[in-house]
Amino acid sequence: HLTRRLQDDSRLRIPVRQVSPGDDPARACFETGSGKEVQQHWATVRDGELLSDVGQFVRTPNPYNRNRTLSICNGLYSLGTYGVVRSLTDTRFRERNEEYLRKRLERPDAFSLLMRIDVLNGDDALTPDWTSPTTVLHEWPE
Numbered sequence: 077h078l079t080r081r082l083q084d085d086s087r088l089r090i091p092v093r094q095v096s097p098g099d100d101p102a103r104a105c106f107e108t109g110s111g112k113e114v115q116q117h118w119a120t121v122r123d124g125e126l127l128s129d130v131g132q133f134v135r136t137p138n139p140y141n142r143n144r145t146l147s148i149c150n151g152l153y154s155l156g157t158y159g160v161v162r163s164l165t166d167t168r169f170r171e172r173n174e175e176y177l178r179k180r181l182e183r184p185d186a187f188s189l190l191m192r193i194d195v196l197n198g199d200d201a202l203t204p205d206w207t208s209p210t211t212v213l214h215e216w217p218e
Contacts, residue, residue, distance in 0.1 A: 106214075133164075
């Protein structure tokens with residue numbers, strides 16, 4: 077509930093929304109853009125097996141305490157959330173992904189990355205490599 081509340085907080089102004097029409101979690105997706113330019117980003121499920129998830133990593137000034145930052149790790153499924161966490165904690169990818177942030181983002185204190193998280197055997201999230209051209213789905217600021 078807190079993540080959704082923070083995502084809906086107008087003070088954050090992050091142009092990514094997690095939507096879940098109806099009560100079916102399988103219909104959840106992330107949306108980017110607005111109007112006729114809305115893009116939807118879905119997890120890939122085949123024959124009931126999760127093949128890839130979509131996760132979001134956000135860092136922004138904390139709207140409740142401006143002396144602190146706020147980090148959000150979120151996914152459509154729990155494996156997406158786990159993959160996002162691993163993107164900056166897995167020793168094999170941490171430095172590469174941090175370098176990606178330094179090179180790409182002007183304000184490293186306020187950004188959002190939407191990414192694909194590959195899943196093996198339906199139950200193991202692979203650490204995303206942000207330098208791979210198929211991993212980052214949306215970046216803000218653009």
